[in-house]
Amino acid sequence: DVKVTQSSRYLVKRTGEKVFLECVQDMDHENMFWYRQDPGLGLRLIYFSYDVKMKEKGDIPEGYSVSREKKERFSLILESASTNQTSMYLCASSTPWGNSNQPQHFGDGTRLSIL
Amino acid sequence: AQKITQTQPGMFVQEKEAVTLDCTYDTSDPSYGLFWYKQPSSGEMIFLIYQGSYDQQNATEGRYSLNFQKARKSANLVISASQLGDSAMYFCARVGPNQGGKLIFGQGTELSVKP
Numbered sequence: 001d002v003k004v005t006q007s008s009r010y011l012v013k014r015t016g017e018k019v020f021l022e023c024v025q026d027m028d029h030e031n032m033f034w035y036r037q038d039p040g041l042g043l044r045l046i047y048f049s050y051d052v053k054m055k056e057k058g059d060i061p062e063g064y065s066v067s068r069e070k071k072e073r074f075s076l077i078l079e080s081a082s083t084n085q086t087s088m089y090l091c092a093s094s095t096p097w098g099n100s101n102q103p104q105h106f107g108d109g110t111r112l113s114i115l
Numbered sequence: 116a117q118k119i120t121q122t123q124p125g126m127f128v129q130e131k132e133a134v135t136l137d138c139t140y141d142t143s144d145p146s147y148g149l150f151w152y153k154q155p156s157s158g159e160m161i162f163l164i165y166q167g168s169y170d171q172q173n174a175t176e177g178r179y180s181l182n183f184q185k186a187r188k189s190a191n192l193v194i195s196a197s198q199l200g201d202s203a204m205y206f207c208a209r210v211g212p213n214q215g216g217k218l219i220f221g222q223g224t225e226l227s228v229k230p
Contacts, residue, residue, distance in 0.1 A: 043220040044220075058217070092160075094216050096216050097148060101165040103150055105162070106152075106160035107159075
């Protein structure tokens with residue numbers, strides 16, 4: 001079974017802190033993704049990576065950065081946490097889509113609260 | 116922006132009955148894929164079913180089927196014989212070529228199954 005592991009299920013941080021969310025996958029997937037989920041808005045893509053050291057901005061990258069030094073690990077960094085970054089964060093991985101059933105596999109999510 | 120629209124924020128269904136969750140999408144790509152995910156209250160995203168734009172038949176997976184109407188750009192999820200464990204958020208998502216495998220998600224539908 002594909003396993004995507006996020007380092008924390010719940011996290012509480014303070015405004016201005018630098019926050020690291022870690023994600024590891026064990027299926028040798030090329031693509032990795034970070035989403036943010038808020039009620040009524042669905043999942044919104046923050047950043048994604050299709051190879052080691054490669055990254056591309058998603059729809060809402062402001063206030064975030066990412067790091068992918070190894071294929072299996074994709075880190076999301078909140079440079080200076082703010083209260084409007086309180087949210088559910090989901091990591092996912094997949095093979096490149098090729099017109100076939102290749103779903104993204106998700107971690108269990110991290111509920112982050114910024115006080 | 117190419118959107119996914121789920122017009123039903125919340126739905127109720129009686130146990131053992133069938134229910135249809137609506138999804139419409141906007142795309143100019145001839146080749147694309149459509150996914151449905153289930154998210155229970157625990158937060159994990161569970162892949163349910165996939166439909167490719169060139170697939171000749173509507174996708175089915177156990178109690179899940181997809182009513183794919185390409186001309187109308189709709190991909191409604193049908194759940195037959197609803198069970199209490201089907202109570203969850205359901206998300207429709209689309210992927211297209213040359214997009215790095217990115218998924219675009221709808222806002223979600225919260226399904227509640229009544230005993």
